[in-house]
Amino acid sequence: MKRLLVAALAALALAAPAAAATPGVTKTEILLGGTGPLTGAESAYEPVLSGANAYFQYVNANGGVYGRKIVYRYLDDGYDPARTVQLTQQLVEQDGVFAIFNTIGTEHSIAIRDYLNQRKVPELFVGSGATAIGSGQARYPWTMGLLPSFVGEGTIYGRRIATAAPRAKVAVLYEDSVYGRELLAGLRKGLGAHASAIVGTQSYVPTEATVSSQVLALESSGADTLVILALPTQAISAIVTAARVGWSPQEYVSSVSIDPAVMKIAQLNAGPTAGAGAISTAFLHDPTNPTQKNALGVRLYEQIMKRYLPNEDPKAVAHLYGMMAAYAMVDALRHAGRNPTRASLLLAATHLKETNPFLLPGIVISASPQDYYPIGDTYLVRYGNGYWNVLGKPLPTG
């Protein structure tokens, strides 16, 4: 009798409609929430959200996920972590979202993860490669990043310098934030025994739009290599300043600053050789690069941009990043089952193995309960003839 009761309860549990119990999931809809800077100085990241939303619209037009349409409600936090907290609470408590997806910013994600983990709300595919996000799963199992490890990216630059130019004198410009400090730590790690090659470091705070004084100080250090661990605005300022004063170091530029517009702006302001030969890392397709124009992901990207974002700039690679993240989210939702719960979504995300068309060939998304860095590899790229061109094979960032 007891065995019969257990079996009956199990059957009942399986048959129970998740829609009735799971916030944000109805028979026709899955409601996701997110935040990011839609306005203000960091609004260059807006395409990360609109690109993701465009991909969801594309999926919805093709049947959705098990017949449910994805509704992505993303709100403007102005890149202010305090506002991220307020809006995330609103999304969870008032709007009743199923999960938080694609939060932009390391500090912003950290600001909401206590709240979300206490409530067991998935915080998936955060736009950060910080250690605090990627290695925090023991304490924060409901929070998972997406970007390759910042430390890992810095390590790749360090190793490259140590092997390609072991006598280099290295100057470093870095953002005084978790992002910049972790990249710098990785650079030192990658340089290894050559860590003393760093002859100068200068930092900036994110509100500084120009870094000319820092670059001039670095030039005076006698360095022949400049590592720019900066967001796009400051990276452009650094490249332009170096070119204007006739300083031609081997430049390394962190991967968040390789949008095609960065070098275009630098060259408009400092001449056609500014930034030439710079090295960075890339894991995403570049829709502006003619050598990638026939890739499946680029063609899909162009199709979605034309259909759903006809008045936004298709050259802004952040759109493609947003679509890549949304592709992973849709994959996780599908693996979460026909009657998804927050727990089944987390389970799916932590066992995701996919070939994502928006990623460069050879790079896959792979996560496990022990590995919360879904993108574990990246390519070295070099800037030449107007594009970032892939060098060699994928390199691990872990």
Added chain:
Amino acid sequence: MSRRFWKALAAAVAVTLAAAGSALAANTGTVGVTVAGPATTIHVALPKTSDPVAAINIFVPAGYGASLSQPPGTTIGSIPSATAYSYDTQLTLPLTGTVVVSSLAQVGSSAQACIGSATPAAVWVLNLSVAGQTLAVPMYVFQTAGAEAALGSYKLTVCLPPPDVPAGTPGRAAFGAQLLDAEFTVNGVFTPSGSNPWETLITPYNAGKGTVNAAGTFEARSIPGSATVTLKAKLNRKTHVVTLTGTLSGGGSGSLTIYRGSAAAATGTVSGGTFSAKLKVKGKKVVAFKAKVTGGETQTSCSPALPATVAPAGCASATIGAFSATSAAIKVKP
């Protein structure tokens, strides 16, 4: 026309402007217009050495028709190139974008500051983008009436916020962006008529103050670029060389491309209104040749300028717009 008339016109044009300041610098700028079939291209160039611009009023010549019934959201044109200088980053930014039909409700409170309570016949938005960041610049289209009708049948009004005031000043331009150059094309909107020039009135700010310098309003005139190209061919049957000669109207100059079928076969320049080229023909099939000539903007005399009551700072430029003209096809039978 009477002094009273021009005074009335000046008052009408100044509807968007605040109290007058004094014109200190010799501000300048050019406006070039090209009309090619259903496409109208307007190129505004404002040097960085001039004071930032508060308002631009472009008058579509009298006699032109306009189709303004497109619903909001319709993309009616493109912005293939534009540049702006950012006081925040101290960088010149390359911009591209689209021209999209909007509405007063969509553009919000910025309309009131620009055009007061006037009701435009259409609202367009110039979406200027770089690296995912977009500057949305509303453009208000009015059918002119009264005194303004002397300048044209329609008026395109753009207001720009001041870029060179301290960061944090209410109403400052996003990123401290000062527009330097913008070329935009609208398709299927204007129907050209006659050869009247396009008049533009450009009103600067007082540098660094963010106050409108109405007395600094200047005129930038544009004569739409147009040209015709003729082409003749003479074949030497012994050498199989065809000599192509042609003319460009007005004795003008430009860049020449000769097409054999649809493929470019030769390039060169036209000067003094004539050109020639020699090409070898093979086989016995009939070959069709065409000549295409393109030319950039050129400057011409602004005389007579608009009265000082309309453009107190005088006429800064008169621009003959860029042009592109293609000859009829000439068939050659070897």
